Amino acid sequence: MNAAQSPAPSSNAARLGPNDHRSVGGQLDLFSFHDEAPGMVFWHPRGFALFRRLEAAARQLLEAQGYAEIRTPQVMRVPVWEASGHWRHFRSGMMELGLDKVPAALKPVSCPGHLMVAGRRPPSHRELPLRLAEFGVVHRNEASGSLQGLLRLRQFTQDDGHILCADDEQAREEVARFCAALPAFYGAFGFEGLDVALSTRPREHAGSLEQWARAEGILAGALEDLGWDYAVQVGEGAFYGPKIEFALRDRNGRAWQCGTIQMDLVMPERFGQVYVDASGERRPLLMLHRALYGSLERFMGLLLEHYGPALPPWLAPVQLRVLPVGEGQLAYAREVLERLVTRGTRAELDEDGSLSKRLARAHVDGVPFQLIAGAKELAAGELSCRSASGQRRATAGEIIEGLVADCASPKFEAQRRDLATTGAGANLRP
């Protein structure tokens, strides 16, 4: 997709919330920035582990939905960017360099690479829709004054994906299917509301009016199949096609556009994308671009601004801390820790300082669960568990089972129902 670092975070620039993600990132030791690489992130171990959890969540949904993951080159020669339209419309945002003394540029998007993979031979109608995805590291030459932590970077990771379809009906079904999975996906991060908008033909655009009416009809039709309400942003589409945009609201009421699905009227033709139909004829393909996060880095910025250090348990860098009250419970605490780590949770032991100091430290470090092992707990084979929802005491086995479930990553289901024909959107309304 060609969209600027979607979405333009300029509206956030002047009014960062009480949790500036940069200071929360420092507090949790997640990442840093250095003058040696302006606008690019140095990930620390805990931050990169969190980054990979975001990646894993999206990858799990991609796999459930039948995408194949690929990887395409970081640098490509200029004719590719001429064909994609980036050289004409986006050159100032691209980082140029030579490749064998031939002009080339770092990729600002992954789309052309995907079309080169998809077009290595024309797919058969039986292989459609063809779904390709990439966690593409992209570079954009943003002005130094506009850089803003994770929210606007020169190097970031786009969860880019493309769906190649045979006809309008297939495209409409794919759009509905992509949208239908979004409430559960964002819900796993604690975001309940979803603002949906359809952005239509801008004044300056490629393609004919007929093509635009058809593409806008496909996107609007999918939203109608789902029974979703949506706003229309007249003239806000990309020059190459209309798009549906999804915005989340953080706890300060700010809207963050994250997900998007776009219909591309330009690139399939420029890259000569065709498929072979049932009678052996070559026919043009339809192309959709889609993303859940937009930028993984920016989405992490949103999470940190929304939650501060107190991330949901499945995302928290440290999920549990075991706190023995005294020396006498140290062996018991170590045994509990081992059981928790063996069960796949991110648990630590903290025996340094008074219990109240350790509880305060767990709060600052955003650790959602603290397990207190005192003399009474040890004698009864129990644990006291403290969290934002209060304190409870139960047998060690019971507490551990409950925490393993509370700390597990969500599982996303594929939306295999035929939404276009059943109209089963009512209960999926965002």
Ligand SMILES: [Zn+2]
């Ligand atoms: Zn794309």
